[in-house]
Structure formats: C-alpha cells, structure tokens
Amino acid sequence: MKYNIAVIPGDGIGPEVTAQAKKALMAVANVYNHSFSFKEALMGACAIDATGAPLPDETLSLCKKSDAILFGAIGHPKYDNDPKAKVRPEQGLLKLRKDLGLFCNVRPIKAYEQLIGNSPLKKEIISGTDIVIYRELTGGIYFGIKELSDDKTIAFDGCSYSVEEIERIAHLAFKEAQNRRKKLTLVDKANVLETSRLWRKTITAMANQYPDVQLDFLFVDNAAMQLILNPKQFDVILTENLFGDILSDEASVIGGSIGLLASASVGKKTALFEPIHGSYPQAAGKNCANPLAAILSAALLLQHLGLHKEANAITNAVEKSLELEISTEDLNPERAFTTSKVGDFIADYIENQQDSNMNFMNIHMGQSTII
Ligand SMILES: NC(=O)c1ccc[n+]([C@@H]2O[C@H](COP(=O)([O-])OP(=O)(O)OC[C@H]3O[C@@H](n4cnc5c(N)ncnc54)[C@H](O)[C@@H]3O)[C@@H](O)[C@H]2O)c1
Ligand SMILES: CC(C)[C@H](C(=O)O)[C@@H](O)C(=O)O
Numbered sequence: 001m002k003y004n005i006a007v008i009p010g011d012g013i014g015p016e017v018t019a020q021a022k023k024a025l026m027a028v029a030n031v032y033n034h035s036f037s038f039k040e041a042l043m044g045a046c047a048i049d050a051t052g053a054p055l056p057d058e059t060l061s062l063c064k065k066s067d068a069i070l071f072g073a074i075g076h077p078k079y080d081n082d083p084k085a086k087v088r089p090e091q092g093l094l095k096l097r098k099d100l101g102l103f104c105n106v107r108p109i110k111a112y113e114q115l116i117g118n119s120p121l122k123k124e125i126i127s128g129t130d131i132v133i134y135r136e137l138t139g140g141i142y143f144g145i146k147e148l149s150d151d152k153t154i155a156f157d158g159c160s161y162s163v164e165e166i167e168r169i170a171h172l173a174f175k176e177a178q179n180r181r182k183k184l185t186l187v188d189k190a191n192v193l194e195t196s197r198l199w200r201k202t203i204t205a206m207a208n209q210y211p212d213v214q215l216d217f218l219f220v221d222n223a224a225m226q227l228i229l230n231p232k233q234f235d236v237i238l239t240e241n242l243f244g245d246i247l248s249d250e251a252s253v254i255g256g257s258i259g260l261l262a263s264a265s266v267g268k269k270t271a272l273f274e275p276i277h278g279s280y281p282q283a284a285g286k287n288c289a290n291p292l293a294a295i296l297s298a299a300l301l302l303q304h305l306g307l308h309k310e311a312n313a314i315t316n317a318v319e320k321s322l323e324l325e326i327s328t329e330d331l332n333p334e335r336a337f338t339t340s341k342v343g344d345f346i347a348d349y350i351e352n353q354q355d356s357n358m359n360f361m362n363i364h365m366g367q368s369t370i371i
C-alpha cells in the first residue's frame with residue numbers, strides 16, 4: 001500500500017529524532033512492501049524564521065492532504081525567554097491541533113523491565129506499570145480568551161469546556177479501558193473548578209453505557225502524588241488539556257526518560273504522531289537526544305493506519321535496543337550511543353530480525369561511541 005505522510009521536524013532536536021523515525025518507517029516499508037511518501041513542512045521557530053508565521057498555510061494544507069502526520073518538536077529559547085513575543089513557535093502547534101480537530105491525545109506510559117533501574121523511583125513501585133493518559137487537546141485554558149490589562153499588571157486566561165468536548169474524548173477513553181484492564185480514572189479539580197464539575201457530571205452520566213468499566217475520580221493534586229506513590233493503580237487516565245500536559249511529563253519518570261514517551265493526537269479526519277518531549281535546545285545538533293519517543297510515535301502511526309504487524313516490528317526493535325543497551329546518554333550514560341546509531345540499529349533490526357546471525361548484534365554493539 002502507498003501512504004502519504006506529512007513530516008514536520010520542527011526545531012531543536014526535532015529534526016534529529018524525526019529522521020530516526022523515518023528510518024524505522026522506511027525499514028518497515030522494505031520488509032512489508034509498503035510505500036511511504038514523505039513530504040516535509042515547516043512549523044515552529046524555523047517557520048517563523050522562514051515565513052514569519054509559526055504555522056504556514058502550506059504546512060496546514062499538506063497535513064490535510066496526508067494520511068497521517070509525523071511531528072518532532074517545536075520551541076526555541078529566544079521565545080521562551082521573551083514573554084513579550086507576540087508570535088511564538090508553540091502557537092503553530094496549538095493552531096495545527098485546533099485546525100485539524102485533534103481533540104484526543106493518547107500518551108502511553110510503561111515501565112520497561114530493561115530500564116527498571118533507570119528510574120529514580122523504587123523498582124517495586126514502578127515494575128509492571130502500564131498506563132495510558134487520554135488528554136483532551138483542543139479545549140480548556142489553552143484555547144480560552146487571553147487578556148492583559150492596558151497597564152499590563154493583570155493577566156487573564158479563560159478556561160471553558162462543553163459537554164460535547166468532554167463526551168467525544170470520554171467515549172474513546174471508556175472504549176480503551178474496555179480493551180485494557182477496565183479501569184478509568186477521571187482526573188480533575190472538581191472541588192474548585194466549574195469546568196471540572198462539568199467533566200465529573202458528564203462522565204458520571206456516561207458510565208452506565210460502559211458497565212464493565214470501573215470508574216473512579218481523583219483530584220489532580222492527589223493524582224500527581226499517586227502517580228509516584230503507586231502508579232500500578234492506574235489503567236486509563238482521562239483528563240483535561242493542562243492537567244494531561246503536566247501529569248504526562250511527571251509520569252515519564254516512571255519509564256526512566258521522557259525521551260521514551262510517544263503520543264498520538266487523534267481527530268475525526270486525521271491524526272498526528274508526536275513525542276511528548278519538547279525541542280530540548282541544549283541537545284540540538286549534538287546527535288545525543290533519545291530518538292525512541294519519535295520512533296515509538298511512528299509505531300503508533302502504523303497502528304492508526306491498521307498496520308499492526310508493522311507497528312509491532314518497530315516496538316520489538318525498540319525493546320531489543322533497550323535489552324542490548326543500545327541507547328542514548330539519558331538511558332546509558334556510561335556507554336552512550338548517538339541518536340543516529342540508535343536509529344540505525346532499530347532500522348537494521350526491523351529489516352534483519354529474522355536473521356539469527358549474532359554478527360548482526362556484534363556489529364552494532366561494537367559500534368558504540370560516542371559523544
Ligand atoms: N510538543 C512540543 O513540541 C513541545 C513539548 C514540550 C516543550 N516544547 C518546547 O520545547 C522547548 C524546551 O522545553 P523544555 O526544556 O521545558 O522541555 P523539553 O521536553 O524540551 O526538555 C526537558 C528535559 O527533558 C529531557 N529530554 C527531552 N527530550 C529528550 C530526549 N529526546 N532525549 C533525552 N532527554 C530528553 C532533557 O533532560 C531536557 O532538559 C520550549 O520551547 C518548549 O515550549 C515543545
Ligand atoms: C509545546 C506545548 C504547547 C505543548 C503542550 O503544552 O501541549 C507540549 O508541552 C506538549 O506536551 O505537547
């Protein structure tokens with residue numbers, strides 16, 4: 001089959017990690033006789049530099065024409081440190097999510113047995129953790145009215161949610177729970193926020209449509225603590241935009257590095273696949289960032305296209321790289337492999353995994369070097 005994939009490498013480490021995800025997809029194409037046509041487009045600080053806009057029209061129209069979108073990361077310190085900047089890289093990503101209707105962001109988190117020692121959390125606490133966060137992505141405070149008083153001493157960010165916005169992601173989260181361990185936790189701040197009370201009321205009213213799912217509720221402050229104290233209690237977490245952003249970075253500590261966390265941003269018409277991490281500007285151009293979040297995002301892309309065997313080929317290769325410690329410095333500081341070497345290993349493993357020849361492993365393991 002032929003698929004058109006829009007690729008948005010973005011800023012900082014975005015281009016480096018996205019290149020490895022493309023390598024993995026090309027290896028899949030070779031083994032399984034698919035054809036991926038990749039078309040690249042600008043978004044973020046690089047797009048502002050080139051066109052003045054963080055999301056050029058050509059990028060949006062390319063995304064609309066594509067079967068799926070692979071995205072790296074955006075963001076640049078020159079904007080992070082300038083609160084007065086009117087045009088910012090992040091506006092590109094937010095506009096893309098909104099214009100494409102990508103309301104449901106799925107963020108899987110698991111403790112890989114191979115990496116159990118990498119987390120600062122105790123082994124017995126994290127071992128066996130397998131959570132998926134359903135983060136609402138096109139509503140809430142991110143997209144509310146923003147105001148600054150004329151004398152610039154008072155700022156306002158509005159937060160609103162409608163029943164329709166809550167229901168459409170909640171149906172997906174309930175269904176995901178049905179396919180997993182049948183537990184759904186709504187995380188909110190219903191003791192304070194009107195929007196959270198609407199979430200609670202709406203989800204409670206939906207529960208009878210999913211009688212096999214055990215539904216519970218947690219306030220977000222407690223949820224932040226429970227994620228670290230006892231992450232195994234969670235199966236599917238459903239939450240609003242801002243809480244999902246914060247809790248997923250926190251949860252990445254369970255896996256051992258944020259460089260492992262992939263995500264799918266899904267709408268009715270299309271879907272975009274993105275690591276949860278940012279542009280990590282300190283590592284840009286150094287070939288040292290972990291590409292696995294981007295590579296695992298490519299696996300989620302394949303699943304979305306219904307290519308399950310192919311997606312498994314990528315996740316198996318990732319597991320093998322972790323087992324052999326063919327990993328970047330965040331996971332393997334003593335004997336770090338570069339970003340591109342990890343990508344090469346994954347692509348080679350996908351193409352040659354039937355090959356039981358141990359030389360194959362030796363070639364890669366002998367190549368360790370580094371930064
Ligand atoms: N989706 C996105 O594009 C996205 C997400 C978050 C932040 N950002 C932007 O990225 C810029 C930097 O933000 P930040 O420093 O808060 O977050 P960040 O995720 O870029 O980096 C935070 C820390 O996480 C670690 N890290 C991140 N990615 C890694 C990787 N692939 N491999 C190994 N370690 C990794 C590093 O220790 C890094 O210092 C900002 O401009 C921000 O707005 C963009
Ligand atoms: C860059 C920023 C707008 C974005 C968000 O807050 O959604 C990021 O942190 C993420 O998690 O994808």
Ligand SMILES: [Mg+2]
Binds near residue numbers: 245246249276
């Ligand atoms: Mg974030």
